[in-house]
Amino acid sequence: MRSRSFARMATLTALMTIAGGGAWASTAMGNATGDQLSVDAGVDATTDPVDSLTQQALAVQDTLDPQTTGPLWVDRSEGTVKVGATAKTSVKTQSRLADAAATAAGSGTAEDSLEVVSVKYTQAQLDQFFATLLAGSKSFDDAGLTLGRIGQRPSADAVAIELVGDGDSRDTATKVVTDLGVPADAVVVENGSKESSVNFSRADDSAPYSSSMNLTRKVTVNGQVTEAADCSAGPGVVIAGRSYIVTAGHCWELGQYISTGRSVVLPDTPTTTQKIGAVAKRSWMEDYGVDAELIALDSSLGTGRAMYTTWSDKVSMSATIKSPIAGTEVCANGAFTGARCSMTVNGDYVNYCKAQATQSGPMRFPCGLFDSYRGEGQGAGEGDSGGPIYFAASPRQYVGIITSNTGRGSAPTRCDTFADLKYSTVDQPYRACSNDVTGTTLTSILTNFSASLGA
DSSP: OOOOOOOBOSOHHHHTTSOOOEEBOOOOOTTOBOOOOOOOTTOOGGGOOOOHHHHHHHHHHTTOOTTTEEEEEEETTTTEEEEEEOTTOOHHHHHHHHHHHHHHHTSSOOTTTEEEEEOSSOHHHHHHHHHHHHHTHHHHHHTTOOEEEEEEEGGGTEEEEEEESSSOOHHHHHHHHHHTTOOGGGEEEEEEOOOOOOOBOBOOBOOSSOBTOEEEEEEEETTEEEEEEEEEOOOEEEETTEEEEEEOTTSOOTTOEEEEBOTTTSTTSOOOOEEEEEEEEEEOSSTBOOSEEEEEEOTTOOOOSEEESSSSOEEEOOSOOOOOOBTOEEEEEETTTEEEEEEEEEEEEEEEEEOBOOTTSOOBOOOSEEEEEESSSOOEETTBTTOEEEEOSSSOEEEEEEEEEOSSSSOOEEOOSSOOOBOOOSSOOSOEEESEEEEEEHHHHHHHHTOEEOO
16 A cells, blocks of 8 residues: 655755654554553663664764764764764864763763764755755656655765666756756765555554553444544644644544544453544645644643653653654654664665655655664554654653654564554454654654644
């Protein structure tokens, strides 16, 4: 099933400030049944594994000036944190980077873990090239090219462009790039292939208003209440003093009333759903948008800066959010699958915009996307859409929300944890999970809605 899950971003200018499949969705879940609850014994989100390279990269990121330094990434094959130094990067800045990495590593030296490499372009220049190419995306279409993705590739000090279709059209694409005023050596053009991604869906969890709880929409048919669709809650945000919950934009329509409860995941328990509010703002299937929507909580309700890690335990989250860093490890925490860590951020395309077909025909470019992969085990699945993606390093910091699987990893399989929700379909009588997850950055979501992280 092809992915269909994106929407509008505020402006192309906003894209320049952001460092850096298909939706897991399902409907008609009223006839679903669940297996006995099981838990992945290898995951304990209260003691998330903290990767030392990730911790060092986060420390270095806080010292960078995008106007003078190049991109930042983790090279796992060499076990190093790498940062680009340009002609504008002073020796003093390079020394400060090494000190930051050493402090994060808990040692007096970072010689073995931090490498400053010579690059041509600063991060600010790459951001500008990315915005220029995105704004000129119609030029590729006019040249007979079909775009797959446009994003940044830190390890190449370049913007990456993926072409979809038969034949090799890289020379034509390079000409379009230079005609738009972007240097040819600042862009990597490659041929890709169409992906076939499985839609993520919704899940169930009982919680106060913290991230990773279940969100569901109840529908009454012939006097009986059924679950129409389920998703997971992302962070709480605030706009003009009003509290909202973030979730994926492909989950529900504007104006639909949303509840929380555990009747689907734990079918033997009483229905304990509680209405919390309605979808008030939505970004979906519009150019340069994000796959996100905001549920306006009823006036007497609010959110906290906390995240569920089990059915009943919470942890506190930082007031500071982070952008994804190539090669670092993040955790995904949907309501169905639970917290899954040791997911490596793909450095080939970071903070990318993806060409997406619509039912009416024209292509759209959803933005703020990044991919992560878990080498062993599953990362997320149906029902996890909207749940948080975060850095496990203390203090835990939000990075984004779960959007979909990438459509480029292993084929989704039956989920191995929590309730194995059985959807009543002929071709797939189980909940599907994947080891590869596409997320939408929280930075892009906050920019799109002019919101701030909740208190």
